[in-house]
Amino acid sequence: MRGLGKRFGELAALSDVNLEVRRGEIVVLLGLSGSGKSTLLRHVDGLEQPSSGEISVLGRDLAQLTGRELRRLRSRIGFVFQQFELVGSLSVLENVLTGALAALRGPRLGLISYPRELKRAALGHLDRVGLLNAAYQRADTLSGGQQQRVAIARALMQNPEVLLADEPVASLDPESSEQVMTLIREIALDQGLTVLCSLHQVDLALGWGDRIVGLRHGEVVLDTPTDGLSKAQVMEIYGRVATTTSEFRAISELERQFAGTDAAGGPA
Numbered sequence: 001m002r003g004l005g006k007r008f009g010e011l012a013a014l015s016d017v018n019l020e021v022r023r024g025e026i027v028v029l030l031g032l033s034g035s036g037k038s039t040l041l042r043h044v045d046g047l048e049q050p051s052s053g054e055i056s057v058l059g060r061d062l063a064q065l066t067g068r069e070l071r072r073l074r075s076r077i078g079f080v081f082q083q084f085e086l087v088g089s090l091s092v093l094e095n096v097l098t099g100a101l102a103a104l105r106g107p108r109l110g111l112i113s114y115p116r117e118l119k120r121a122a123l124g125h126l127d128r129v130g131l132l133n134a135a136y137q138r139a140d141t142l143s144g145g146q147q148q149r150v151a152i153a154r155a156l157m158q159n160p161e162v163l164l165a166d167e168p169v170a171s172l173d174p175e176s177s178e179q180v181m182t183l184i185r186e187i188a189l190d191q192g193l194t195v196l197c198s199l200h201q202v203d204l205a206l207g208w209g210d211r212i213v214g215l216r217h218g219e220v221v222l223d224t225p226t227d228g229l230s231k232a233q234v235m236e237i238y239g240r241v242a243t244t245t246s247e248f249r250a251i252s253e254l255e256r257q258f259a260g261t262d263a264a265g266g267p268a
């Protein structure tokens with residue numbers, strides 16, 4: 001992205017964003033609600049058009065693509081959402097299969113309408129996310145963490161090269177969050193996926209991403225590898241992405257904790 005800007009009327013949702021993500025990189029977009037994370041991810045998937053600047057994905061300048069070319073490019077990009085976006089009344093397997101719809105012609109009605117090799121692939125992806133046993137269950141009978149794993153399996157049906165995840169664990173409990181984030185990272189490393197994942201929790205971002213890009217009011221205020229970040233730097237990250245009183249309260253609390261354990265500020 002070069003000089004990427006997006007306005008919604010008077011509001012600048014993104015301002016002069018310059019970002020280059022290398023293939024295979026696992027990047028966290030960190031920022032509070034409203035900082036522009038979703039808007040940025042939607043630009044990468046070609047769902048929004050920039051008000052200014054340029055964006056290229058997988059070597060293609062999005063502004064130059066025809067509708068068909070954009071659809072083809074989007075089929076190489078998987079997207080996982082905060083609310084999973086499954087069809088609750090369908091089976092888990094059928095939800096996963098819908099990930100292949102872009103590659104098929106015409107609508108599909110029921111499991112029987114999908115080619116056998118796709119069903120085999122879908123079952124393979126369900127196995128990968130640890131939910132093979134739930135394949136024929138209705139999606140709305142699963143827990144939140146399980147539903148997000150189904151959504152990941154659905155994204156894998158596209159054989160994506162890029163995986164976008166928009167606050168994938170925001171509605172999950174800490175244990176399920178940990179499982180889902182670990183799974184995304186393992187799959188990304190296995191398959192050499194490039195990942196852009198938005199999060200609002202600094203501690204989760206630090207333990208998970210290779211690199212953190214911090215957004216505040218649509219501007220990049222931080223871009224740093226996570227490797228070897230010190231506690232002092234962690235606190236600085238909080239300071240940069242935080243804007244609300246409750247966030248600053250969280251910072252003071254953490255500072256107190258860190259002061260008790262490591263006043264010199266060793267590795268986090």
Ligand SMILES: Nc1ncnc2c1ncn2[C@@H]1O[C@H](COP(=O)(O)OP(=O)(O)OP(=O)(O)O)[C@@H](O)[C@H]1O
Nearest residue numbers: 008011013031032033034035036037038039040167
């Ligand atoms: N389609 C739209 N029309 C008008 N304003 C929008 C639109 N989409 C986003 N915005 C505004 O742009 C700003 C950035 O929103 P965005 O959803 O990208 O933030 P975010 O960091 O992803 O926050 P959240 O985690 O709450 O989704 C917000 O002020 C939001 O209200």
